[in-house]
Amino acid sequence: MSLHSRREGTNPVIRKAVGYSRYSTDLQNERSIEDQEALIRKYASINDLALDRLYSDAAQSGASILGRDSLLQLLADAKTGAFDVVIVEELDRLSRDMEDLAGIHKRLSFAGVEIMAVHEGVASTVTVGLRGLVGQLFREDNARKIRRGLSGRVSQGLSAGGRAFGYRPHPSEKGRLIIQDDEAEIIRRIFREFSEGRSPIDIAINLTRDGCPMPRSAKAWQSSTIYGWAERRSGILRNDLYAGKIVWNKSKMVKDPETGRRVSRPNPPSDWQTKEAPDLRIIDQDLWERVQVMVEPRQGATQSDRAKMRRPVRPLSGLLRCGSCGGGMSAKGKDKSGRTRIECTRHSLSRSCPAPRTWYLDLVEEAVIGLLRKELDKPDLLKLYVTEYNRARAEFAAANGQRRSKLERRVQQLDSEISRLVQFVTRGIGDTDRIAKEYEARCAELADAKLELSLEPSPLNAVSLHPMAVDGYRKDLMALAPIMGADHSGGSANFAETLRKLIESVTVTERETGQMEVVVTGRLRALIDAPRMSRKTSGGTMVAEEGFEPPTQGL
Secondary structure (H helix, E strand, O other): OOOOOOOOOOOOOOEEEEEEEEOOOOOOOOHHHHHHHHHHHHHHHHOOEEEEEEEEEOOOOOOOOOOOHHHHHHHHHHHOOOOOEEEEOOHHHOOOOHHHHHHHHHHHHHOOOEEEEOOOEEOOHHHHHHHHHHHHHHHHHHHHHHHHHHHHHHHOOOOOOOOOOOEEEOOOOOOOEEEOHHHHHHHHHHHHHHHOOOOHHHHHHHHHHOOOOOHHHOOOOOHHHHHOOOOOOOOHHHOHHHHOEEEEOOEEEEEOOOOOOEEEEEOOHHHOEEEEOHHHOOOOHHHHHHHHHHHOOOOOOOHHHHHHHOOOOOOOOOOEEEOOOOOEEEEEEEOOOOOEEEEEHHHHHHOOOOOOOOEEHHHHHHHHHHHHHHHOOOHHHHHHHHHHHHHHHHHHHHHHHHHHHHHHHHHHHHHHHHHHHHHHHHHOOOOHHHHHHHHHHHHHHHHHHHHHHHHOOOOOOOOEEOOOHHHHHHHHHHHHHHHOOOOOOOOOOOHHHHHHHHEEEEEEEEOOOOOEEEEEEEOOOOOEEOOOOOHHHHOOOHHHHHOOOOOOOOO
């Protein structure tokens, strides 16, 4: 029966209506929109309403109106008087939040628009209040039931959801995880290199360079992915799952009423739920405990204490690279003689190295020390090197500065011309069509000039040698051999620290004769003063960034 009375001999007033439908991914599917729209069309026909348009938001929660583009467009169109009625299947399609539903009703009522629900009739203040309350209670109760179900899964040793790097779902047992061997090997590499003193940034760079699979289809490995946050116990190095322990409820998701976005908030440790899962262990207990001490220093620990905990196990830990494929190199273990061997990490992970070789680590260390003492104890060559570098850098900086100045002047000129054209139009001066064409042409030129300027390298600064750098550098070099342990493991605590002041990487390759060749790339940060350089340049070797040093056996 129609909601509008009719009189004999008169034409009924046909009101214009629109429909709105929505479904959320956790409760419904895509056909829900079609089903709701079919009900809306039928309701409009029965009640003599002219259905003008259908709005819909697919896969959107009713917890907030933010992010629901169609609903926001509907509210905007209502202000223009585009329609008289909004038809929905039920009021909770508009919102399951009391505040939002009341606000929608208030705004539509002010615009002279009625809300009609197929199963509830015309919405009033009372029905909106009741349905808003019921909808919000349903949503909150449903969230509690979901969390209770997840808690039960954890208590059974099952996953509570989410894919952790290193695991994949069991093909037949829901909630059961299986270790992914290739990813597990990468996790072991991360723990091993971190325990040896490699920083998360360096580990991330090397993993990306070696083409290792990344979590969640990322484009590159990030140090934050590896190190995480202590408060939330996030990051690969803190993931208890790798030690065979499921820890759930470390955080909760809360929707921000201002933005409608879900934000994560940490729960207190007393709310965490833990379950032992030895079948999911990837990292052995000794390595796990050693890394946890490093990422979670004891309360009151000083910066010096943290540095000691991060000290590398071997002097070249994290510095070795494979000359065949460019990947990192790591310890393979000891042979019967008790000597440590190293191999290409890329080969051990994926067998993708074209010419993998195994080398004795002590021989590599001896070769590196020999090269350092032979090639680097030459202050005059170092001074000459920096002088030549400064000269070439100054020439490049001058040319770079001229190009930048020219482009900056062009950008300023075009910007002024555009401003004058706009003033002509606002004052009614000149031919509007001609000015419009000139304006478009100038805007296009300005966009091109700005793009070209953005592609120009930043202005360069010449570097200078520290007054005491050469003397200190030579002392570090000469101090390496005496402090090296008899077993070639860097017995002195200062050995690896001193070595890292001088070396960026050590590349080990095989000559045609089958002999080992070692190429040392030096780190010049200890020698060169560049206070205004970017973090990227000053934080690492300048060889890779500037290209001024050939990859020879000397530095």
